[in-house]
Amino acid sequence: MSDIEIRDDRAAGRLEAIGGGEVVGRIEYFVLESPATAFVPVHTIVEPAHEGKGIAGSLARELYGIAGREGVVVAPLCPYVVKWAERHPDEAPASDPELLRAAKAWLAAHPGRF
DSSP states (O other), X not given: OTTEEEEEETTTTEEEEEXXXXXXXXXXXXXXXXXXXXXXXXXXXXXXXXXXXXHHHHHHHHHHHHXXXXXXXXXXXXXXXXXXXXXXXXXXXXXXXXXXXXXXXXXXXXXXXX
């Protein structure tokens, strides 16, 4: 993993893992503004040639790290991030059910986004 760089492309809604000059994994997310500001991860994707190297976990960890540094919460809808958060409660605070409902409603109202 030392040769992987993680960068946040907030405008595109992607947290990307870069290796060898190319994107080898990403978390696709959106920023929910109401009822509170939250990062909402929707998909985690790792290119097949890079699976099993801890990239998805590193992306999830960094997403929660960014959220913590910015004072924002994470409301995960991505099944991988949900499971990662359950396994790492010390790094991934539980999500408010109201935020999760709001995130699902936003996603339903924007079906072409993801």
